[in-house]
Amino acid sequence: MNGIADFMSKDHDRLDGLFKEFQSKKITEPENVKKSFFDFKSGLERHIVWEEEILFPIFEERTGMQGGPTAVMRMEHIQIKKLLSSIYDQILKRNFETESLESQLFGILSSHNVKEENVLYPWIDQTLSLEEIKVTFQKLN
Numbered sequence: 001m002n003g004i005a006d007f008m009s010k011d012h013d014r015l016d017g018l019f020k021e022f023q024s025k026k027i028t029e030p031e032n033v034k035k036s037f038f039d040f041k042s043g044l045e046r047h048i049v050w051e052e053e054i055l056f057p058i059f060e061e062r063t064g065m066q067g068g069p070t071a072v073m074r075m076e077h078i079q080i081k082k083l084l085s086s087i088y089d090q091i092l093k094r095n096f097e098t099e100s101l102e103s104q105l106f107g108i109l110s111s112h113n114v115k116e117e118n119v120l121y122p123w124i125d126q127t128l129s130l131e132e133i134k135v136t137f138q139k140l141n
Ligand SMILES: [Fe+2]
Pocket: 048, 051, 073, 077, 112, 116
């Protein structure tokens, strides 16, 4: 069975793909930009809910660390969600000149994802039993 790290890292890649698709649609299919960004935004927001409500609490409960790496990730999620909303607000106003907000978002997201993929997700796979991983998977949907 592939673990949590594999599943969540693939979701990062899928979301990166949606983000790039949105960026190219601004040029090639402006009529579909709003839908395209909405798909990316809602996918990323769902991914964050999985982390904050299902995965991070496992780390926090087992290590007793509330103020450690997951606190940093939660703070970055706040910044990520703010940028998603700011970009979406502009798009709703049909202003597609959102490059500066996009590069801020991309900057935070790239290092954020690397930290999760290298530290948090593998920790969960190594710490949980196979049975616990199965139960955790059932909650990710
Ligand atoms: Fe995250």
